[in-house]
Amino acid sequence: MADDFTGATDLAASWVARGLRTAVTLGVPTPAELPALADLDAVVVALKTRTAPPAEAVARSLAALGVLRRLGCARFYDKYCSTFDSTPRGNIGPVADALMAELDTDLAVVVPSFPANGRTVYRGHLFVGDRLLSESSMRHHPLTPMTDSDLVRVLTPQTVNRVVPVPLPTVRQGPAALAGALRAAAAGGRCYAVVDAVDDDDLAVIAAATADHPLVTGGSGLALGLPAAGPPATAAMPVVPGRRAVLAGSASAATRGQIAAARGTLASRRLDVSALRADPAGEVAGIARWAADRWAAAPDEPVLVYAVGSLDDVETAPPPGQRPAAELVEEALAGCAVAFAAAGARQFLVAGGETSGSVVGALGVRRLELGPALAPGVSWAHGTAAGRSDGYNLALKSGNFGAPDIFTTCWKALS
Numbered sequence: 001m002a003d004d005f006t007g008a009t010d011l012a013a014s015w016v017a018r019g020l021r022t023a024v025t026l027g028v029p030t031p032a033e034l035p036a037l038a039d040l041d042a043v044v045v046a047l048k049t050r051t052a053p054p055a056e057a058v059a060r061s062l063a064a065l066g067v068l069r070r071l072g073c074a075r076f077y078d079k080y081c082s083t084f085d086s087t088p089r090g091n092i093g094p095v096a097d098a099l100m101a102e103l104d105t106d107l108a109v110v111v112p113s114f115p116a117n118g119r120t121v122y123r124g125h126l127f128v129g130d131r132l133l134s135e136s137s138m139r140h141h142p143l144t145p146m147t148d149s150d151l152v153r154v155l156t157p158q159t160v161n162r163v164v165p166v167p168l169p170t171v172r173q174g175p176a177a178l179a180g181a182l183r184a185a186a187a188g189g190r191c192y193a194v195v196d197a198v199d200d201d202d203l204a205v206i207a208a209a210t211a212d213h214p215l216v217t218g219g220s221g222l223a224l225g226l227p228a229a230g231p232p233a234t235a236a237m238p239v240v241p242g243r244r245a246v247l248a249g250s251a252s253a254a255t256r257g258q259i260a261a262a263r264g265t266l267a268s269r270r271l272d273v274s275a276l277r278a279d280p281a282g283e284v285a286g287i288a289r290w291a292a293d294r295w296a297a298a299p300d301e302p303v304l305v306y307a308v309g310s311l312d313d314v315e316t317a318p319p320p321g322q323r324p325a326a327e328l329v330e331e332a333l334a335g336c337a338v339a340f341a342a343a344g345a346r347q348f349l350v351a352g353g354e355t356s357g358s359v360v361g362a363l364g365v366r367r368l369e370l371g372p373a374l375a376p377g378v379s380w381a382h383g384t385a386a387g388r389s390d391g392y393n394l395a396l397k398s399g400n401f402g403a404p405d406i407f408t409t410c411w412k413a414l415s
């Protein structure tokens, strides 16, 4: 299960790359949706729990666990962000505590490392590229600013269990030595092992050492460490013809760069938070009219609607008595998606995990099958929605992933 929607497609892409036939369900699948999932090798339940209060995140994660067990799943992956995104009342610990208790297991590894995207863990500290997490752009995240890179220190106040670091030299001794170190750690009582990993070989060692663990936790990198079960299990993804749009609610550095790179090429509009506060429906209707005009002139050209061009656009606290900008923006982009779909849009790149949750929920999409990869952790998918026979093509892009030109180059894969 994944705590946001971009994270879910990121994990699914890793499993597909390792040869596992995988689907993503958006929210906990209903009983009627289970038969279609029965023959797969892996299922990712996408939850929108990253910023939820701990009790709510725990309840939804346990509901997901229950359904996955009913499907016959025997091993579980608790997917959170590779930058360990967590609110001050963090729910990574409470969710993992509940999963461990339910699965009656004494140890779970904590492995956010994802070297392909520059996330590494050394001596229990999380790095983004060559910076500590706390010195990376993640310190400015509007919802989950990360100001501490020491994962033991971040996780300890969130959990009733012990948190122990496992250093790189132990990993480099290989799977047997690491498995022994993990067993020794668990002998002292239920605990988390924050395992160092700086490259994909380290992830392969951790995957081998935890092959019999009922629960692992981490970013998607650990899934890439699995031995391949076969060639990549990418199904031939249906391409749904229609208008194209980029909806970017992320304020992350990579997305801001992608917006700057695309603005010279794509027709674009920035959401105006004060206008949204005054008249949210009117603002969305105005953007929908603008997009329809653009598509009338150039039907194949994507339009770009974004929230944050520079960090100055980020509202850190709402005016007294007003709704937070984050909520207004998520609702507005969801409203744009629905209005654009009514105008014939079928292909969406959505930037941001929370944003993706809002947009995909508003479109009524329940399930995704992955298609071509666009970047590490980012893929096209085909989404099926109740009452829509054609569905949508969706690329749910983590705010911090993807090359600078992804908003303009991603469409080639659908041509």
Ligand SMILES: Nc1ncnc2c1ncn2[C@@H]1O[C@H](COP(=O)(O)OP(=O)(O)O)[C@@H](O)[C@H]1O
Pocket: 006, 141, 142, 143, 249, 250, 251, 252, 255, 273, 307, 308, 313, 314, 315, 316, 325, 326, 327, 329, 330, 351, 352, 353, 354, 355, 356, 397, 398, 399, 400
């Ligand atoms: N101007 C703004 N001020 C404050 N928050 C904003 C603003 N624009 C967007 N946001 C919010 O920032 C959050 C970005 O989170 P998310 O979509 O998960 O992106 P990322 O993948 O970069 O984490 C969303 O909730 C979005 O609505």
Ligand SMILES: O=C(O)[C@@H](O)C(=O)COP(=O)(O)O
Pocket: 004, 006, 007, 008, 010, 011, 080, 081, 082, 083, 219, 220, 352, 353, 354, 377, 397, 398, 399, 400
């Ligand atoms: O692990 C990751 O970094 C991503 O899969 C992820 O969870 C991204 O979250 P957002 O940056 O909020 O999209």
